Amino acid sequence: MTAATAQQVLDAARARGWRVASAESCTGGMLAAALTDIPGSSHMMDRGFVTYSNAAKVExxxxxxxxxxxxxxxxxxxxxxxxxxxxxxxxADLTVSITGIAGPGGTDTKPEGRVCFAVASPSGCHSETVDFxxxxxxxxxxASRDHALDLLYRAATKG
Incomplete structure (x- = not known):
């Protein structure tokens, strides 16, 4: 399923002439790996930022x-x-970010499985939180990688 969705994301980006980038924390590059596993992805995939620490997010x-x-x-x-x-x-024209608590652990206010996402495109930036x-x-x-792929696909195909 992941490979099929990644292919759909890249096809949709190609159709729009867009390049894609990822900014990942808790997934540690899993999204970029899913996209670059697809042959020919270099035409649409620009880069992936793995920013696990807060310092990396800033820098x-x-x-x-x-x-x-x-x-x-x-x-x-x-x-x-x-x-x-x-x-x-x-x-990149289209980017997605992932930051969350993969576990184990978490807190009462930020439990394990809470992940925040954002998608930035020429039409603006949208964010959402999912409690997996x-x-x-x-x-x-x-689940975070797959959700981010879905977000990219929706952003690349919306009119």
């Missing part, structure tokens, strides 16, 4: 320290800054 994507301090890394505010930073600092639940680390990471 590589321009996330503001004040945003991290106010909302924490697992927030829509940070996800938006990650996606917008990836778009501004790459040759305690699927285990591998499950949360895979």
């Amino acid at each position: 590589m994507l321009g996330v503001r320290q004040a945003t991290l301090d106010a909302y924490g890394a697992v927030s829509e505010e940070v996800a938006r800054e990650m996606a917008q930073g990836a778009r501004a600092l790459s040759g 639940g305690a699927l285990g680390r591998d499950g949360v990471r895979a």
Whole structure:
């Protein structure tokens, strides 16, 4: 399923003449790997930023320290800054960011399985939070990768 969705994302990006980039935290590059597993992806995939630490988010994507301090890394505010930073600092038209709690662990306010996403495109930036639940680390990471692929596909195909 992941390969088929990744192919659909790349086909939709190609149809629009768009390049794609990812900004990943809890998935550690799984989304970029899914996209670059597809032969010919180099025509649409520009780059992937793996920004696991807060310092990397600031240094590589321009996330503001004040945003991290106010909302924490697992927030829509940070996800938006990650996606917008990836778009501004790459040759991509369409970017997606992923930041969350893969587990094990979490807190009452930010439980395991909570992941924030943002998509930035020429039409703006949209963010959302998904609570996948305690699927285990591998499950949360895979669900996050798949959800980000769906978000990219929807953004690339909306009129």
